[in-house]
Amino acid sequence: MHALIAIQQQLLPDLLVVMRKRYLILRQVMLSDMIGRRSLAASLDMTERVLRAETDFLKSQDLLIIDAGGMRISEAGKRLLEEMEPFYKAMFGLSELEEKIRRHFGLKQVVIVSGDSDESPVTRRELGRAGCSVLRKDMKDNDVIAVTGGSTLAQMAGQLTSQAPLKNNLFVPARGGLGESLDYQANTIASTMAKRTGAQYRLLHVPDHLGEEAYTSLMQEPNVREIVEVIRRSRIVVHGIGDAMVMARRRRVDATVAEAMQAEGALAESFGYYFDRNGAVVHKMLTAGLRLEDIMETEVVIAIAGGRSKGEAIAAVMRFGHDDVLVTDEAAALEIASIIDKESAQQG
Structure with a gap:
């Protein structure tokens, strides 16, 4: 070709x-x-x-x-x-870009859609559609699928369909509510995905981040403990990626903590953890839901994020090294490729 x-x-x-x-x-x-x-x-x-x-x-x-x-x-x-689609990708270099990023980060698959999610609602929708396609291929009967919140996952949820009802599958939120728009909360996204595919869902009605005392108290509640155990057994996790400081503001992180995170080089946020450019965790929030050790044991981890502004953040989370699939857009992919090239030049 x-x-x-x-x-x-x-x-x-x-x-x-x-x-x-x-x-x-x-x-x-x-x-x-x-x-x-x-x-x-x-x-x-x-x-x-x-x-x-x-x-x-x-x-x-x-x-x-x-x-x-x-x-x-x-x-x-x-x-x-x-x-x-495959011809189009080959024609405009997206296939080569996918393979370059896949090989560099040791991923199983990279899917790139054309455009820039920062600029185009159409690209955002296409990103969601591509995420749906990847998830459908990875889902099996009796799967538990944990999903995080955010606008990209919400876009994906609104497009997810299934040819036959997934009666034995269960969608769950990866963590508690974000305290922002209801449409972007993990609970809403999990229930939307379940309803659109005929699957089951369970919700986690707890705040996104907790103090130690509140966490200990909540985890003693049988109902909370039971759903958290289900979430931590998920075979598939689908998550977004955000800019660390933007997410810190949205989560109303204390200003002193946010400054300390920034001083430590926090660049990206995903599933409540903050990563520096090398993929090292520099801050984590106490939360009922998925922990880092659960992510590391999850069979299939799918990241979906796009936009030129998120290129560095996506690269940081990919360096963490526990994602299997990345679904992104052309603008973010070009930023990531530029980062890869700079690293190669410095090492050379």
């Missing part, structure tokens, strides 16, 4: 430009469910005149359905997008 693409780039570069344009139009329409021509042109930074010609062609090929309500993708269009 790579040899054929190299030949096409030399002999028919315009063909690849047109192919990319039509691929992006179909993908945008699919992710939008239904969209008008003006909105589509704005989201693709394309003039309406150019877009009209392209969408008319795609309609003539039965790939788009256009009516008074707007545009939507046909079943044939969806199938074509699925078939084109």
Whole structure:
């Protein structure tokens, strides 16, 4: 495939430009469910005149359905997008980027979607869709799946589907509530994923971080202790990754503690732990839910995070070394690749 693409780039570069344009139009329409021509042109930074010609062609090929309500993708269009995805990745270097990051961090799989989640709602949605695809492939019957909170996981939850009800599977929150928007709390995400797939769910109604006395007291409650034991037996963990200082503010971490964390080089946060750029834990919060030792014993750990601003944070958590799969976007992946290249140059 790579040899054929190299030949096409030399002999028919315009063909690849047109192919990319039509691929992006179909993908945008699919992710939008239904969209008008003006909105589509704005989201693709394309003039309406150019877009009209392209969408008319795609309609003539039965790939788009256009009516008074707007545009939507046909079943044939969806199938074509699925078939084109590996070709598209190879054509624009995403396959090589995936392999570079996978090999450097010793991961089983890296999945990169095009775009920048910091800038594009479409990329955020595509990131969620890719996360759903990875999770569906890894899930088995009778699995317990623990999920963290956050906007990326919420995006993923809203798109998760299953061909058959997963009656024997159980979704649980990886930890207590974050104390922020209900939509982004781990409890909400676990219940949404369960409802959308016909699975079971259990919730953990405790604060996200606790003082030692509160933690000891809560863990003596039989109901809390029982659900925490279930959470810690999860076979799959799906987690987001955040900027350490942003997450510290959202979790209302004491200012003195936050300053100390920053002084120790805290760069990234995931499942309540704060990591420096080398992947070492510099701060942890006492919480009912998954502990670091549980993560280290979990069979499948899936990280999903994107956006150029998170490149360094993602690299830091990957250096921790207990993730199996990374789902990210092109902007974050390019930042991570740049970090890898700098390290290689320094070592060389």
